[in-house]
Amino acid sequence: MSAISYRSGKEPHPKEHRVVFKNVDREGWDTSIATYESEGGYEQLKKAFGMEPSAITDEVKKAGLRGRGGAGFPAGVKWGFLPPNNEKPVYLICNADESEPGTFKDRYIIHQDPHQLIEGMAISCFATGAHLAYIYIREEFPEGAEILEKAIAEAHEKGYLGKDIQGSGFDLEIYVHRGAGAYICGEETGLIESLEGKRPYPRIKPPYFPAAMGLYLCPTIVNNVETLCHVKHILEVGGEKWSETGTPNNTGTRILCVSGDVQKPGYFEVEVGKVTMGELINDMCGGLKEGRELKAVIPGGSSAKVLRADEVFSVGKGDDARELTIWDIPMDFDTLAACGSMAGSGGVIVIDDSRSISWVLNNINNFYAHESCGQCTPCREGSLWMKKITDRVVAGKASPSDIDTLDGVARNIDGRTICAFGEAASWPTESFVEKFRDELVADTDPELEDDFLNAEAITAAANLG
Amino acid sequence: MSEEKPDLIDVQINGEWHSFPKGTRMIEACRQVGVEVPHYCYHPKLTSPGNCRMCLVEMGMPPRPRPGDDPPEPDEDGHLPISWIPRPAIACANTIAPNMGIRTESEMTEECRKGVMELLLANHPLDCPICDQAGECSLQEFSVEHGNGESRFREQKVKKPKNVDVGPRIRLDDERCIMCSRCIRFTDEIADDPVLGFTDRGSHTVLTVYPGKELANNYSLNTVDICPVGALTSNDFRFQMRVWFMKEVKTIDTNCATGANITVYSREDKIYRITPRQNNDVNSDWMPDSHRLNFHWIESEARLTEPLVKDGDQHRSASWQEALATTADKLAGLEGSEIAVIASARMTNEELLITNRFVKHLEAGHVDTVPRTGEADGYLISADRNPNTLGVKTVLGLDDPGSQLSAIQEGIEQGRIKAVISLQENLIEDAGFSADTLKKLDFLLVSYPLANPTADLADVVLPGAAWAEKSGTMLNITGRLQRLNKAVDGPGLTLEPWEIVRDLIQATGGGNGIYSVNDLFQQLAAEVSEFEGLTWGRIGDLGIPLIETGETIPLLEREKERIAKGLIVG
Ligand SMILES: Cc1cc2nc3c(=O)[nH]c(=O)nc-3n(C[C@H](O)[C@H](O)[C@H](O)COP(=O)(O)O)c2cc1C
């Protein structure tokens, strides 16, 4: 293989470990199948056809690949949930809805290396017995959808999709389905409803676990773009070897997307857990902006709980117990969870001391109030309520007790909704109030304590009795 | 585990162990032991989206030992300890599992309910004083039981459409809607007319009818019944009467042979509304709009309120005594073969029994009833639009009701039949008799609730009660014996048909000792083999299967399929 060079100004940082993003910003690389094939493209698919499907799943399990879409659930285990002796069709869905604020990785794969995704999907379909797969892509990626359509057509032409692929007897069609601009379509059961042509109302689990009752109530595997790309690389080197990158239980590489108050925001593919928050911000992103201090980091997309810059995090148990500052946190699933937040979708949002916390929280609440699907009571009513309160905090029209109400509303959502949007919408408020209560209260006015915007609320409440 | 019967599962509810069949939903298990779990979106006849979150309860399962740890010890009854899960679970859609624990009174459960109530009321207009649902509103009810009393909501409420015409019979107030989707699921799953849906999202979600469509199917008013709040209201009932002022009587619909179970709501002998009453062997929880609204005629101006006798060309009011004496007089000179009795398949079994007596007493040569048919709608409405055709066959003994009507007309034409006693039927409009034919008679008696062209020709007209004004039993299309219960008194001097026939028998010289419908029912039980040994009480509010007809009710068959698939509880 010839040495890889990247476009000027887009070179990967030396601390990066590029696997899935190997071809992103690569000099001389394009989205054509010829280019892809010139570097061993679709060889892993051919290799897959020589294996037992279950052996592929075993490799993915051995690799310990955790989902890159948000929840970090092991992909091989998920595939293993497909019911044995199933007689219904199995579907595979690639979740390319990439809507979590702060996350911008899947789009580069789609825009610059679509065949990697198609190959990863085809291998995954073979492993799971799916003959029909969908790429559910967010509406805001029109160009991505076109690129995928073209790549699928090329793959068809070359016999990597369609009937009897490469003489294997295996049939597979992949369709691109464009969303209509709703964050909730990224939630897997909302996505499935949307694919079925309905409003993307997430389904209750149980009973509607996609692996058992997914698309058209048939067994369905939903995986993120990045997750599916990794399958190709797992096959290439073997699950065992693949798992040697990253750290135990946090294997492989993942793409971190840094946005906010750093010198050089961007995407970085790193070995999971091998890079700390400090290295990420200071080395890879060139540090904070001139003269600024770190205030907080949201480490895994806007849904993740915020980390305060001066917190000390106690992680690990027994001999492994340690105290970490925010700078020391290795960017992996388990440590971020132990710090009370999550690795989520890999979207790292850096907030410096120039930002008003009320404004940041209001910005987030605005998003969730707008994106709640409205199906279940706590999230539907609570997300707008939280937004309205922080609207007032930002406008200086709130009183200190509003902050308690804000927290109370969040806690009435958390854990009580149909889908994880409830947590996504309430965790920011819960964590901001917990960690920045003083700053929020400072933006309120005790004089306004008895000020009711909604005067009818008082009289009307009496009517209920 | 304790010795369990093969498909019974032990579940602990509020500290006590009970057994339930496998597959039972948590909410139903609780209900079975008298523990009500508040709910809005759940309806046993519809799929469960789990969207209102009112039914959240604390739930637990046996602890799962970590590898190396000892498995938990069962107690002396074989029950394992319960490890309570910190995340509440919805009781409506989740089924029970072995050794599950449910707490409906714990702090967590109460917190959840309070939270949901507060959120539901946040944007609710709280216009209870002018809302039709007041008094039967689940929101009101649960907010008293589980609410906070005071809202922390200080914001402007979301404004939504009010007073929306969603169809010819229904109006929608979107601000009151709690988005439980029951109405949407009903129109989709039961009525096969999915015209309702939500648009917009989040707190701005509104229930709407599909552009260019309307909620007009013949089952639309069921959505008003199942709407847990006052968002959907019936144009017919809106603002008519507060529910707590009304008397409720359980009875049956008489618009077709299905005999949907209903409740009649009245005040001071005026009916204000009718709602379906659950009977899983007849009408499930539903009824057609056309039947539900077919009661206003009962208070029509055209009601007959007193007996009439013909004086020359004119009718004049008469006492019952005079009307009966006139009848006896006219019939006295006639041979039985010259008399035809035309009864009605809208009559109760008791009325038909006494009619049979009357026929025998007169030795009437001709007897029949008037058939009424339409198209079966594939849901609840049967092609037979009479409520008691099976009673006519069983009690009156007619094999083929309606088959004698043309022979009777011919008999009149030819002068062989000289008198017709028409009980609760309008021969001109409903049986195809012509006025010219009827004019040939020497004597025509008509009992009926309303003035009508046949009555116009009659020598004696008797005010007979409408269905809601009388009691008795009827046999529906599937052979189920059901009770019709008097909801209101008939106007003026109206009598129930069995009373009319009883008095006719007496007036014409036959004696009988019948003083109540119950007497007649006892005679039915003694004389008609199918009714043998029955008592009025045993029929109950839901009726009992009496005769095998092999007929089924399509809507129920489809519900059974959905139950078998586990989609609904039933
Ligand atoms: C509100 C919400 C939004 C989500 N959005 C996305 C998304 O945009 N992309 C994605 O891959 N997963 C998203 N997820 C996670 C998916 O539900 C699902 O877990 C994921 O696609 C599984 O893929 P993975 O196991 O490969 O991560 C979202 C989840 C929630 C609750």
Ligand code: SF4
């Ligand atoms: S939690 Fe929010 S987004 Fe999820 S189903 Fe409920 S209302 Fe919809």
Ligand code: SF4
């Ligand atoms: S109108 Fe009534 S039944 Fe329909 S969704 Fe709203 S509250 Fe539920």
Ligand code: FES
């Ligand atoms: S009753 Fe609505 S969620 Fe259970």
